[in-house]
Amino acid sequence: MDFLYTEISLFIRLGLIFLVVFFAVCLLPKYILYLTSTYRKDTKxxxxxxxxxxxxxxxxRIYKCLRKYEKQGARFLFNTYLPxxxxxxxxxxxxxxxxxxxxFVFESKNYSGWIFGNEKYKTWTQTLxxxxxxxxxxxxxxxxxxxxKLHIECLQEVLGDDLENVPIFSVVVFSNRCELKKLEFSSNxxxxxxxEKLPLLVKKYCKxxxxxxxxxxxxLYKTLYPLTQFSDEVKKKHIEDIQKHF
Known part of the structure; x- marks a missing residue:
């Protein structure tokens, strides 16, 4: 009986050691990377x-793909609320x-499943x-x-003359977990x-x-940054307004 108890105790200790090593080697670097990121600093x-x-x-994940551009002078903004x-x-x-x-104006769609859509239709479909x-x-x-498109129009309203002739790139980013099954476009x-294709796309534009x-x-950053620092009440109202129009 004592032998069995010793074996179980040893197994538990080895399991705890494995978890500690796994966290230190695999998870801790990712955690530190997040804590030191602009995304964490700005969104809290x-x-x-x-x-x-x-x-x-x-x-x-969009930010993490592109954070290297910060060293080249790029600025990121997250959850920017525009009137x-x-x-x-x-x-x-x-x-x-x-x-x-x-x-670059990114619309994130972190979806799984199959995605169907037409550029002219009000809604698209996620099939699971x-x-x-x-x-x-x-x-x-x-x-x-x-x-x-609406985001960019509102952005132009807020920035006014500051945005005159400035190139704006509209990019919709879906998760790697989904499959873009059938998408129909009539314009660029x-x-x-x-x-997975985001880094190469941005690299192409940045040439x-x-x-x-x-x-x-x-x-531009100083003008827009205050629009990322809204209260939870404003964010809640934003969600309610979306649901009314859906």
Whole structure:
């Protein structure tokens, strides 16, 4: 009996040692990376919240893909709430990157399943297979191209003359976990991609001749940053307004 107790105790100790080593080697570097990120500093979201919030995960992953551009003078903004005309409502941009080549406006869709959509339709469809013999579950969501078009229009209203002739790139980013099954486009208004293709896309755009100066980037950033620091009440109202129009 004592031998069995010793074996169990040894097994438990080895298990705890494994967990500690696993955390130190695999999880701790990722945790430190998050704690030192601009996303954490600006959004004030804890690592736990991001782990349990699919939307926040998508935003952070976009930033993590592109954070190297910070060393080249780029500035990031997250959850920017812009007024929609005189309606009293707001529209939210998930991620903005301001760099020498212009402004990237990212709409994050951290979805799984199959994605179907048409650029001209108000809603797109997420289809989630439920297994053999079961009917697939379908969810409607707002057309992300139209969403980003509205975002850019509101951005232009806020910035006014500061945005004159500045290149703006509209990019819709889906999770690598989904499959873009059937998407129909009639214009080049936006790029729709999975996250795995995001680094190459931005690298391609950033090869063009610089348009903004360091001073212009900082000025745009200082103008928009206050619009990322809203109360929970404003954010709650934003969600309620979206649900009314859906």
């Amino acid at each position: 979201k804890s690592a736990f919240k991001v782990l349990n919030d699919v939307g926040a995960q998508g935003e952070y 929609k005309g005189e309606s009293g409502e707001t529209t939210e941009i998930d991620v903005i990157m301001i760099c020498y080549q212009g402004i 297979p439920q297994g053999k013999g079961k009917k697939a579950k379908k969810e409607k969501f707002l057309n992300p191209i139209m969403q980003n 208004e936006a790029v729709v991609i999975k996250k 063009v001749k610089p348009f903004l100066t360091y001073e212009m980037i900082e000025e």
